[in-house]
Amino acid sequence: MDIDLVFKIAATGIIVAVLNQLLIRSGREDQAMMTTLAGLIVVLTMLVRQISDLFVLIKALFNL
Amino acid sequence: MISLCALLSLPAKAAEPPSEVQEILEQSGVTGEDAAGWSFSQLLDGIGDAASKALDKPLSFGGQALLYISLSCVVSLTLGGGNWKGCIDSIAVLGFGALSLSAMMDLIQEVNVTAQQSQAYLYNFAPVYSGIAMLGGQTAGATAYSGMFLAMSAFLSTAIEKLLLPLMGIYFCFAASAAVWGNAGIEDAAKLFSKCLSGLLKTAGMLFSLVLGLQNILTGTVDNAALKVGRNLISGAIPVVGDAAAAALSSAAAAVQLLKGSLALAAVVVLGGSFMPIFLRCCLYYLAFSVAGILAAGSGQKQCGQICRLFADGARLCGSILVLYFFMVFLSTVLLLITGNGG
Amino acid sequence: MKFAALAVVCCVFTLALKKDQPAFAFLVSLCGAACLMIMIAQQLEPLVGWLRALAQYTKGQSVSCLLQVLGIAIASQFASDLCKEGGLNAAASAVELAGRMLALLQALPMLQSLVSSFLAFLQ
Numbered sequence: 001m002d003i004d005l006v007f008k009i010a011a012t013g014i015i016v017a018v019l020n021q022l023l024i025r026s027g028r029e030d031q032a033m034m035t036t037l038a039g040l041i042v043v044l045t046m047l048v049r050q051i052s053d054l055f056v057l058i059k060a061l062f063n064l
Numbered sequence: 065m066i067s068l069c070a071l072l073s074l075p076a077k078a079a080e081p082p083s084e085v086q087e088i089l090e091q092s093g094v095t096g097e098d099a100a101g102w103s104f105s106q107l108l109d110g111i112g113d114a115a116s117k118a119l120d121k122p123l124s125f126g127g128q129a130l131l132y133i134s135l136s137c138v139v140s141l142t143l144g145g146g147n148w149k150g151c152i153d154s155i156a157v158l159g160f161g162a163l164s165l166s167a168m169m170d171l172i173q174e175v176n177v178t179a180q181q182s183q184a185y186l187y188n189f190a191p192v193y194s195g196i197a198m199l200g201g202q203t204a205g206a207t208a209y210s211g212m213f214l215a216m217s218a219f220l221s222t223a224i225e226k227l228l229l230p231l232m233g234i235y236f237c238f239a240a241s242a243a244v245w246g247n248a249g250i251e252d253a254a255k256l257f258s259k260c261l262s263g264l265l266k267t268a269g270m271l272f273s274l275v276l277g278l279q280n281i282l283t284g285t286v287d288n289a290a291l292k293v294g295r296n297l298i299s300g301a302i303p304v305v306g307d308a309a310a311a312a313l314s315s316a317a318a319a320v321q322l323l324k325g326s327l328a329l330a331a332v333v334v335l336g337g338s339f340m341p342i343f344l345r346c347c348l349y350y351l352a353f354s355v356a357g358i359l360a361a362g363s364g365q366k367q368c369g370q371i372c373r374l375f376a377d378g379a380r381l382c383g384s385i386l387v388l389y390f391f392m393v394f395l396s397t398v399l400l401l402i403t404g405n406g407g
Numbered sequence: 408m409k410f411a412a413l414a415v416v417c418c419v420f421t422l423a424l425k426k427d428q429p430a431f432a433f434l435v436s437l438c439g440a441a442c443l444m445i446m447i448a449q450q451l452e453p454l455v456g457w458l459r460a461l462a463q464y465t466k467g468q469s470v471s472c473l474l475q476v477l478g479i480a481i482a483s484q485f486a487s488d489l490c491k492e493g494g495l496n497a498a499a500s501a502v503e504l505a506g507r508m509l510a511l512l513q514a515l516p517m518l519q520s521l522v523s524s525f526l527a528f529l530q
Contacts, residue, residue: 001414002442009438010420013431017424036428044436047441054441056483057448061455062478063471131461132469138475148480151507155514159469162521169524237525301453 005050009043016040122345125167126352128374132160133356137363155369161240164375166355167234172348174227175382178342179225179389223268228385232378233259239374243367251370263332265384339390346383350376410443433493472517474522477512483509 016039023032140149235257242254257366357372410461418437424432444481455474483506 001501002445003416006413006435006438006442008462010416010424010435011430013420013424013428014434017427017432018505020427034429040430040434041433047434047438050438050441050445054448055446056443058478058482061448061452062475063459115470127464135458135470135473139473142477143479148484148507151474151510152480154474155510155517158514158517158521160471162517162524163469165521165524169527240521241525 005046009046012039012043070305083159118349119344120169122348122352125163125349126355128163129160129356130359132163133360133365133368134362136365136368140365153365153367156365157243159373160368161243161371164371165236165240167349168375168378169233171234171345171379171382172233174226174342174345175232177227177385178228178339178386182339226270228261228264231264231384232385235261235381236375236378239378243371243374251374254374258381260376261381262384264382265388268325269388274328284325339386343383343386343390346379346386349379350383353379408421410446413439413443413446420472436492437489440485440489472513479506479510479513482506 016036019035021034023029023035067338074385136159139156140152153313235254238257239254242251353372357369358367359370360372419464420435421439454496458470458474462474486504487499487502488507489500490496501507
């Protein structure tokens with residue numbers, strides 16, 4: 001799960017970067033920005049769950 | 065138990081004691097044959113019991129201290145980054161100080177209780193002794209002499225109880241706060257404090273041996289090789305008051321030879337039994353603190369190591385106080401019996 | 408081994424994305440750090456459980472207090488490093504300060520017990 005997540009995020013990032021370049025080259029910059037934002041939001045949702053897991057784990061471990 | 069000792073030490077003469085004393089003896093329930101029958105192995109068993117009772121507290125404290133120090137070492141290693149180091153250090157020292165301080169306060173309380181018991185014993189002694197002296201038809205000189213001795217030891221014990229033990233407590237508190245603040249000046253002050261305390265103890269011990277020397281009624285002190293070795297051992301091993309204790313030992317050894325097989329010896333042994341657990345506890349605390357100090361210094365926590373060193377000194381001083389008390393009580397008993405016997 | 412591999416993979420992806428999409432690069436590194444921390448915490452669980460059992464054996468709460476301070480330190484160090492990586496130095500120092508305050512607050516009961524034993528004796 002952990003290393004898969006990194007791969008997923010990296011893959012999303014690469015796809016978004018490629019799409020960005022394509023859209024910019026073809027002149028649709030606003031759509032490029034929207035794609036970037038969409039990719040960021042998707043990745044953030046994936047990540048927030050992971051980080052909350054991390055903090056819950058630390059909390060339980062050290063009994064904070 | 066102390067009252068039992070007082071009762072036991074009444075029949076000083078090996079010959080038939082006076083009638084009032086006989087009554088008291090019968091009340092106390094320990095006969096001469098019983099006491100004479102206490103073999104050496106029984107004594108050893110008794111000492112072993114006392115030792116095991118004394119062991120549990122210092123050992124558990126030592127375990128806690130070691131655990132705490134190793135844990136704080138691990139913590140400071142993991143967060144080795146300079147930002148957190150000071151924070152972690154002061155928190156670790158705080159915890160360790162709280163831990164050691166509570167243990168030391170308990171120790172001082174116990175020493176206080178033992179000291180008060182022996183003080184009560186000494187106070188009950190004087191009227192009993194003068195009564196016995198009059199019964200035995202003693203000369204005025206011997207009475208005055210022993211009276212002076214008893215007054216001196218009573219004074220010393222009061223001084224120690226009212227002055228030295230609170231000072232020990234203040235010393236411990238001071239040492240703990242010195243280490244927590246980490247100010248170098250305060251550490252020097254704590255060391256000065258401990259030097260003053262040991263100086264005071266030395267003075268008390270010197271006064272005591274002076275009194276002993278003046279009143280050495282045991283002419284022809286037995287000075288064989290074993291006694292010399294014992295004296296050297298005591299002077300070396302018991303800190304601060306070793307010389308006084310060694311002087312006491314030479315007087316006492318001669319006395320013991322006279323008292324062999326009588327109730328008096330049993331009384332003295334019982335007295336030692338009441339002191340032994342606390343003294344062992346002091347020694348064990350000293351050991352535990354030294355080991356913890358080595359561990360702390362080795363793992364690079366200077367402040368915890370400081371606390372350990374200061375507290376180890378304090379435990380040693382407590383032990384010295386106990387030794388002084390014990391020898392005072394021991395000697396006053398022996399003195400009573402000797403003069404009672406010798407007439 | 409897993410740790411090292413994960414770290415290297417993260418680095419590679421971050422560098423690849425840094426010029427085009429710095430936000431994504433940051434997110435990749437954030438994810439990598441979080442995953443590493445989760446793996447470390449999972450490894451540490453039995454050790455901390457054992458320490459907690461030992462702490463039951465000691466009377467005071469010093470050991471558990473120390474463990475909590477360790478946890479606070481780890482969390483705040485992690486957060487402040489992430490902020491620094493994203494270029495927000497001010498936020499990083501703010502997080503660090505908050506962590507230190509919290510740790511000292513945690514140690515407050517110990518200070519209280521120390522002072523109360525002083526006072527109890529001096530009476």
